[in-house]
Amino acid sequence: MKASKYNYEVADKDSVIFFNGITESSFRTSKKNASSFSAIINNPEPNYETFKDFIDKMIAQGFIIDDTVDEPQLVKEKYDALRKPGVYSIMILPTYQCNLRCWYCIQDHANDWMSDENIRNIKARLTKMAHNPEIKHLNISWFGGEPMLAFDKVLSLTQWTSQLAASTGKSFKSSITTNGTLLNEERILQLKEAGVNHYQITIDGNREVHNKVKSMNRVSAFDKTLENIGHIIKHSSCSLRFNYTKDNLSPESIIRDVDAALPKEGRENMSFLVYKVWQEDESAIPEGEVEKLMELACSIGLRPRLAVGGMCYADNEYFECVFTNGKVGKCDNENPDSGLGRITAEGDIIWDGDISSYPAIMDNKKSECISCRYLPMCWGPCSAKRKGMLINEGVIRCQYADREREMGNSIRNARRNEEYSNRMRQRVEQN
Numbered sequence: 001m002k003a004s005k006y007n008y009e010v011a012d013k014d015s016v017i018f019f020n021g022i023t024e025s026s027f028r029t030s031k032k033n034a035s036s037f038s039a040i041i042n043n044p045e046p047n048y049e050t051f052k053d054f055i056d057k058m059i060a061q062g063f064i065i066d067d068t069v070d071e072p073q074l075v076k077e078k079y080d081a082l083r084k085p086g087v088y089s090i091m092i093l094p095t096y097q098c099n100l101r102c103w104y105c106i107q108d109h110a111n112d113w114m115s116d117e118n119i120r121n122i123k124a125r126l127t128k129m130a131h132n133p134e135i136k137h138l139n140i141s142w143f144g145g146e147p148m149l150a151f152d153k154v155l156s157l158t159q160w161t162s163q164l165a166a167s168t169g170k171s172f173k174s175s176i177t178t179n180g181t182l183l184n185e186e187r188i189l190q191l192k193e194a195g196v197n198h199y200q201i202t203i204d205g206n207r208e209v210h211n212k213v214k215s216m217n218r219v220s221a222f223d224k225t226l227e228n229i230g231h232i233i234k235h236s237s238c239s240l241r242f243n244y245t246k247d248n249l250s251p252e253s254i255i256r257d258v259d260a261a262l263p264k265e266g267r268e269n270m271s272f273l274v275y276k277v278w279q280e281d282e283s284a285i286p287e288g289e290v291e292k293l294m295e296l297a298c299s300i301g302l303r304p305r306l307a308v309g310g311m312c313y314a315d316n317e318y319f320e321c322v323f324t325n326g327k328v329g330k331c332d333n334e335n336p337d338s339g340l341g342r343i344t345a346e347g348d349i350i351w352d353g354d355i356s357s358y359p360a361i362m363d364n365k366k367s368e369c370i371s372c373r374y375l376p377m378c379w380g381p382c383s384a385k386r387k388g389m390l391i392n393e394g395v396i397r398c399q400y401a402d403r404e405r406e407m408g409n410s411i412r413n414a415r416r417n418e419e420y421s422n423r424m425r426q427r428v429e430q431n
Contacts, residue, residue, distance in 0.1 A: 001044040004065050006376055010411045019411045021376040022074050023062035026415050075376045079362050083317040086136040088129040091321040091332055093143050094150035100179055100214045118326035119157060124347030126161055130168040138165045140174040143332055148182035155190055162195040173197050180225035192235045199232050200239045201225060205248035207257040226261035233266030241273040246284040251293035259300045272302040294420060303424050306413035312382040331384035367396035374407045
């Protein structure tokens, strides 16, 4: 027996979190006892008879492994599984236009709309992939701009793909990232029937702050959004995402306003994603405010979740992003004119550029990430960042200026997510 080389110990206030990167198992202990647990895990053989139950548990959770275990192979197997082989995922941006203008949005809201010809080509691509024997599941994710501005196209193509999946023996799901203001119960029911099973919708603070960021004429964007989320969670699941900065992080007023606007029924179908706005300096965030927000969210029946690093969806084995102009790329954050591919009328993708410039992290010899001890929980920079690094530097390097800090934060968040999930499970069982 030996300790996994992918074990991490991270201090968290008065405790220490033990985390295994391959299994993602974790436990928390006091700082006083941490060194004793660490000594047992790192020296299992001489301690086995004395601490048999604990060591057996650590074996089950992957902290301790057999001497013959090939851990790099386990990492490769996890990587292959996370890339979702057998799932064809297509992200479609039907428009770059949006009815709102959020200051932090990275999209250029040009008045661009997907043509009927491009929709026909997407149908041909979906048909080709549905008849691929390696593909077992079809997935459409709608993005933008604001995709609900193109509601008829979204509904029609989702309905069509659902029928295609049924006729070819594939399963099918669809999700939408939207600001939520252009929905209503009738549309939500139509989308549900078509196969849309998940929404991601963002709020930007309490009612007052949100309405300043997402300004609508004579209507409260906050009230409209929460009203529609209430309709969604009666029929589907929804991730309510809060993008926080030092200025909008007011836990009591946020949860007060969400609780007042959201019906009690269906909250078990929601998760509450708490993500820092990417432009914000983490050191500027008041200490303890995020944790207070999580506690309050839990108290009103929401399932809070913090951001945890991991593989980008663009790294899925069969993922393609179709921009409004019909070009195809591997990252929705790239300029649509830079898309390297285009779909033919027969459903093939012709790559006008070198698609190998988006190298899979495990298959690239120029990646420093392969030897990193955090590989099985980080998976390196996203495809767009890798592409830029190879073009500009000739090597894929760590994306973080302070790797230990970033990975430590990710481990703390992962452990807190598990603890809040357990708390919500107990809450449901008690009720």
